[in-house]
Amino acid sequence: RGINGGDYIHLDVTHLGEARLMERLPQITELAMNFAGVDPRREPIPIQPTAHYSMGGIPANPNTRVTCNENRDETIGFYAAGECSCISVHGANRLGTNSLLEALLFGRRAGKQIVRDLPHHDWPELPADYEDMAREEIDRLLNSDGTEKVAAIRSELQESMMRDCGVFRTKEQLQRQHEKLEELQERYRRIRIDDKGTRFNTDLIEAIELGHLLEFSGAIVEGALRREESRGGHFRRDFPKRDDARFLKHTLAWHRDGKWTLTFEKPVVLKGVHHKGFEPKERKY
Ligand SMILES: Cc1cc2nc3c(=O)[nH]c(=O)nc-3n(C[C@H](O)[C@H](O)[C@H](O)COP(=O)(O)OP(=O)(O)OC[C@H]3O[C@@H](n4cnc5c(N)ncnc54)[C@H](O)[C@@H]3O)c2cc1C
Structure with a gap:
């Protein structure tokens, strides 16, 4: 497995030529040169799979307020947006470039929502032992x-x-x-x-x-x-x-007394606000 038993394979892009590489893939070219010491214009790039996203996260509504249970009850004063959140826009696989959606759109929404909510929140008393x-x-x-x-x-x-x-x-x-x-x-x-x-x-x-x-x-x-x-x-x-009958559900996980408790009760929202929604389909590739 791998090139010469190593934990990588080769991606050869030399056929694209220098001009096209510099025009279309300048960052990848630079990364390969700086981190792998490889010039992709002349030699293959060693590549391997890596985790580049964490699916799921802190459960939140589309208004970025964090929810705390299967009924989507909100936790006052707690907001989540970006990769740390699970607003349930990606399904079980975040497709390429869609981080932009949660980082930009929901980041902006979170800011606006916090400004709208602030006048309605009291400052809670911190417990004496909070730190x-x-x-x-x-x-x-x-x-x-x-x-x-x-x-x-x-x-x-x-x-x-x-x-x-x-x-x-x-x-x-x-x-x-x-x-x-x-x-x-x-x-x-x-x-x-x-x-x-x-x-x-x-x-x-x-x-x-x-x-x-x-x-x-x-x-x-x-x-x-x-x-x-x-x-x-x-x-x-x-x-x-x-298995939609058992698992077309969010996994909710709580950490209590050093152990994880998991439930599969929270339904996945398939219907859009302005769209009839998408039914899950079998993967054919
Ligand atoms: C190799 C790789 C390739 C990727 N490629 C793509 C792609 O092609 N397209 C795409 O859409 N997405 C891609 N992603 C995913 C995308 O980059 C991330 O989902 C996105 O950048 C997350 O943005 P964020 O602002 O939510 O979180 P982050 O960018 O992780 O920002 C969180 C910030 O919070 C700070 N922080 C953490 N803890 C604390 C704390 N306790 N107090 C204060 N600050 C704290 C961190 O230092 C960090 O600056 C890729 C990710 C990786 C790793």
Whole structure:
């Protein structure tokens, strides 16, 4: 597999010629030169698949207000737009260039909605211990004298998620990844960061982010395990067909007491406001 056993194949665009490459693909040409040290005008570019989008996210209405349950009840004062959100415009697979829709359109909507809503909101009282959770976590990370390294756990997480929770997955792979995540979570509790400073501490930020990556990987693996069908960017080799009766639903995930709880109750909105909508169809390619 791969060129000379490597984890990539070659994309040869030399036939396009220098003028066309510089006119139509200048950024890709520059990227290949800067990051792979390859001149696409003269030699093939090494390529490999990568995750370039996270489907799903914080559930929100088209007015970008965050919803908190299957009934789409709104959470006052909480808005989400962009890749972090799930406004349910992409289905199970965000098609190329459609990030623009959520970043620009819903970003703009969020701003306008917040301005409209603000006069109607009171400032809520913050609980006295509102920062305790964050402080405790930061203190724990700064003072931990474990032996595990953030970079090592992160690359094991990346490699194992790519291998066992990529687009094509099976129950066995996902269960293996579930166990791997438990192991990584356990090791994460024993990490040590060398920089103990409290200003511009990038080691600390990376450690905090790794905790979030581990947590959210859990939701992705659990969701993929429970969704016994294939749809969009999720292909279960052991369940290759789409199953609308059970799964034409959003997966809603809650993190409680260190565990993920998932439901498949929230219906997918198929009808547009000004359009009769689209019925899901079988993928023919
Ligand atoms: C390799 C690659 C190729 C892609 N190609 C395409 C494409 O061809 N077409 C397309 O439509 N989309 C593409 N995408 C996806 C698209 O780039 C993203 O969906 C889009 O940029 C997301 O924009 P955003 O503003 O929602 O989020 P982001 O651009 O991720 O912005 C979020 C910001 O929040 C900041 N942030 C995070 N946490 C905090 C915090 N706690 N406090 C303050 N700030 C915080 C981050 O630093 C970041 O600046 C691609 C993505 C990748 C990775």
